[in-house]
Amino acid sequence: MSTMPKPWKHPKSGIYYHRIDVPKDIRHIIGKTSIKYSLRTNNFAEAKRLFASKYAETQAIFAQARNRVNLNPRDIEILSQRWLKAKVEEVENGQAFATFIVYEGSDSDEVYTASSLISDALESGYQAQLKWVEHHVDDTLSSNGLLIVKHSESYRMLTEKICWRLLELSRLSLDRDNGDWSTTPSNLVSRSDESLSIESTNKQNMPNPMSQLTYKSLSEVINSFIAYKTQRGD
Structure with missing residues (x-):
């Protein structure tokens, strides 16, 4: 079982950060090698709560980068x-x-x-x-x-x-x-x-739960992730 990423603590300031490496295959799209946000707290419990939302948002960005949206x-x-x-x-x-x-x-x-x-x-x-x-x-x-x-x-x-x-x-x-x-x-x-x-494409795909959706909104991914973390008691 893979280890769930956790907030990273700055060794000098003691402030926790969300710091995730960008996968190599989409670095040219994202435009950076890592995504880093200060969680603006030195309290680990609070950092974990803030990290969950940021982590879900980052994963959604990665998913969408692989399935880039072209607007007509x-x-x-x-x-x-x-x-x-x-x-x-x-x-x-x-x-x-x-x-x-x-x-x-x-x-x-x-x-x-x-x-x-x-x-x-x-x-x-x-x-x-x-x-x-x-x-x-x-x-x-x-x-x-x-x-x-x-x-x-x-x-x-x-x-x-x-x-x-x-x-x-x-x-x-x-x-x-x-x-x-x-x-x-x-x-x-x-x-x-x-x-x-x-x-419209997503709505057409919804009846089949086994079908692989090509797109999820940030809010959908964030809410699902937070619900998952809450259920686990993290």
């Missing part, structure tokens, strides 16, 4: 609409319209409209778009349990699409800030509840 145009559209739907709800519930309307430059006297800057980024290309939406793209992939190689064609396509959605959100926010609630984003998020191609 329909998937890109659905993901961008899911992002927009969540942001519209966030903005309208909190009425944080200004966040997506104006942008202050390095000089406090410089104020730009977000829509004009986003439009410039869309015309300028990928690198300019990345500065605006990279964290939105990464958050979207993470929340949907997807691993895509950074700067791949799928990643670039999603970056541009979310940049367009950000422009639409900026315009919608301006309407709301001006008291115009007649405009509706429903036509912009009409496909947000549709399944991605990979999600």
Whole structure:
């Protein structure tokens, strides 16, 4: 029986870490030889609890790296609409319209409209778009349990699409800030509840428990692993 990995304790600081070597066959995809996170505790019991979640997440990343996801145009559209739907709800519930309307430059006297800057980024290309939406793209992939190689064609396509959605959100926010609630984003998020191609594949495979799934979301793997560890009493 193989030994279950455990938190690694730094010999000087006494802080525990999640430190796992990346398998050689996927190092070129992951881009590193090991994955290391500080668990920010010197308490072993607490470190074990935190380690379980990080370890499951790492194993999911390895599995997805071996079965890399390639998004088709329909998937890109659905993901961008899911992002927009969540942001519209966030903005309208909190009425944080200004966040997506104006942008202050390095000089406090410089104020730009977000829509004009986003439009410039869309015309300028990928690198300019990345500065605006990279964290939105990464958050979207993470929340949907997807691993895509950074700067791949799928990643670039999603970056541009979310940049367009950000422009639409900026315009919608301006309407709301001006008291115009007649405009509706429903036509912009009409496909947000549709399944991605990979999600559809998983549903088709579910009736056969002996079939080998090619994909599991991070949350599925994490929850399964934590349940397994709890059952063992670890």
